[in-house]
Amino acid sequence: MQLKMHGPLTAADLGKRLGTTGEAARQQLMRLGESGLVVATSQRSGVGRPRQEWSLTEAGQTRFPDTHATLTVELLDSIRSELGEQALNTVIAARERRTGNVYAAAMAGCRSLNEKVEVLSELRSAEGYMADWSEQEDGTVRFVEHHCPICAAATACQGFCRSEMAIFRMLLGPSVEIRRDEHIVNGGRRCTYVLSETQ
Template identity: 30%
Template sequence: MTSLQPVSTKDDILQYLLKEGEASAQTLAESLGVSAQAIRRHLKDLTAEALIEHRAVQSGMGRPNYLYQLSRKGRDRFPAQYDEFAISLLDTLADTVGHDQVSTILQKQWERKAQEYRDRMGEGSIEERVDRLVNLRKREGYMAEWHQVESDGDRCATGPCYMITEYNCAISHIAENFPSVCGHELEMFQIALPDCSVQRTHWLVQGEHRCGYLVQAQP
């Protein structure tokens, strides 16, 4: 007989916040029967993992109280059928209007997403906008980061350049069935950063362990 994997206190915290919406450290300690000190340690870890968020609530003249809730990444830890629904919907569209029309629809969707990124990134230097773009991608479930690349006279001729790296694909199940979804990501970044050139340097679809995009100011 296979034994069930034990549920950790961290899992209990995530499940409690999923059901209740938000809670203080003290409420979590009392509800889960765990010491306040242990709860705060787990909350610190979960915050570092970007699975929960918190907001300060002032009560009287003392120190503010913090209320914790699931982040989008935290919610994505729980079973959902979003991918299956999206794939089924795209399959139905392909059967109804054809694959070419579905590709056109997906391209329009990426153009719309790129404009949304552009609006939310706002004004600022290339570095500031790259940082905002990466943070937007993180909120959507991508394990993303960026770093500056010095001019090397080759790929980064004008410098400075910025490398955006994504180690996972938040829509991988959809991409397996509709590969053109990934192909539009490069176009999306180019639209979101209109004064830059964007080059794909690595691609998960081609068996590499990450997707990479080199961003540099247009000469």
């Protein structure tokens, strides 16, 4: 969970996060490495020996749920092949409307960008996206989804990613610019959005 949420970590860093020693964390990482769930890489930073950072392998990533991935992809392919691309777009648009309405109702009392992002983070985390957010020194807000529970569907149909971006834009309003920095579907470790108020 720590490697999924925070990316590559040394055994010492992981030990601190777990409230144990770096050596205890290293032993656990070695066992996970033997199972093929994590891998260590050497990172040079200045003089001295390189530090060893641990990260999840592809097998490790699969330990996090991808909700009904195979069935979802099959259904999307069937809609596309039997009914056409427009029908698939109609289905995605309907999902976008429903999700947008649920999120908008939850955000009804929010006034500031931070309030909205806090609610969005809670909603997305409840859906399995492992979301969090933080204010940056430059005044922007960084919204991060560490996991994508619909990754297989989004990979099979990019319309889901476009739809989610449209939902975020609708919820946060025209005065908030949204830029996606990292994208799981395109090989990123997570989906990261930079939010900035333009007015």
